[in-house]
Amino acid sequence: MLQVDLTDDPIDVSLVLSRVASERAGANVLFTGTTRQETDGLRTDWLEYDAYEPLARKELVRLHEQAVVRFQIIKCSIVHRLGKVSVGEVSVAVAVAAIHRAEAFASASWLMERIKADVPVWKRQVNESEAFWVHPEKSDTLTRSSGKCSREPFDELS
Amino acid sequence: MNKNIVSSDGCLESERTTGDVSVKLFAGVAELAGVKELRVSVKRFTVSEVRYALGTQFPKVASLLSRSAIAVDGRYATDDEVLCSDSEIAVIPPVSGG
Numbered sequence: 001m002l003q004v005d006l007t008d009d010p011i012d013v014s015l016v017l018s019r020v021a022s023e024r025a026g027a028n029v030l031f032t033g034t035t036r037q038e039t040d041g042l043r044t045d046w047l048e049y050d051a052y053e054p055l056a057r058k059e060l061v062r063l064h065e066q067a068v069v070r071f072q073i074i075k076c077s078i079v080h081r082l083g084k085v086s087v088g089e090v091s092v093a094v095a096v097a098a099i100h101r102a103e104a105f106a107s108a109s110w111l112m113e114r115i116k117a118d119v120p121v122w123k124r125q126v127n128e129s130e131a132f133w134v135h136p137e138k139s140d141t142l143t144r145s146s147g148k149c150s151r152e153p154f155d156e157l158s
Numbered sequence: 159m160n161k162n163i164v165s166s167d168g169c170l171e172s173e174r175t176t177g178d179v180s181v182k183l184f185a186g187v188a189e190l191a192g193v194k195e196l197r198v199s200v201k202r203f204t205v206s207e208v209r210y211a212l213g214t215q216f217p218k219v220a221s222l223l224s225r226s227a228i229a230v231d232g233r234y235a236t237d238d239e240v241l242c243s244d245s246e247i248a249v250i251p252p253v254s255g256g
Binding site for chain 1: 182184185186189222225229232233234248250251252253254255256
């Protein structure tokens with residue numbers, strides 16, 4: 001069973017959580033990102049996600065491996081949706097199992113920060129009058145490409 | 159003269175001069191350029207030459223391109239990285255997953 005995945009199908013969040021089941025775990029965290037109806041005052045009817053899949057899968061595997069080592073978690077699973085994602089539907093799911101809740105919450109938060117900064121996935125925001133690709137002004141993907149160190153959010157939290 | 163010399167990174171030395179490379183575009187960059195994949199002519203086989211060629215061919219893309227990373231053969235690359243003529247090159251604009 002894949003621990004990281006990109007899929008055009010709706011994400012089964014129960015399945016994602018079940019992938020991290022472990023008798024060693026005392027804490028299980030499931031984060032889901034969903035399409036919200038309004039962003040910065042603009043209505044959203046749906047989002048469309050695209051990815052550079054070979055690199056996106058590689059980055060997800062890298063983040064998965066880093067999270068296990070960095071936070072000493074037992075297991076994690078990451079699934080990102082591609083294609084059209086309507087309001088209320090899940091676009092990304094991250095599940096983590098750890099011995100204690102502190103590392104479970106911290107690693108899930110760190111994973112989401114890194115997914116949003118490192119993984120080549122893009123969203124297109126669509127409503128009845130306009131559609132546009134979202135490209136954040138502040139992005140550290142470029143600094144990675146330039147060979148500089150990327151920001152490590154957990155360092156700021158710890 | 160160097161036609162059949164293969165360097166340590168597997169590229170023919172003859173490929174380090176003028177030629178074409180294939181480039182994949184995504185999201186806003188693809189939308190502004192009007193294509194998802196194209197071949198561009200470069201004077202040297204480096205990532206920075208690909209940036210220059212794309213910016214010249216698609217002036218509308220220049221601003222977003224300057225904020226984009228470049229991936230070569232499935233990994234993020236630096237601007238001085240040397241390419242092969244058959245390298246898989248992708249322009250990665252600021253990501254917005256999640």
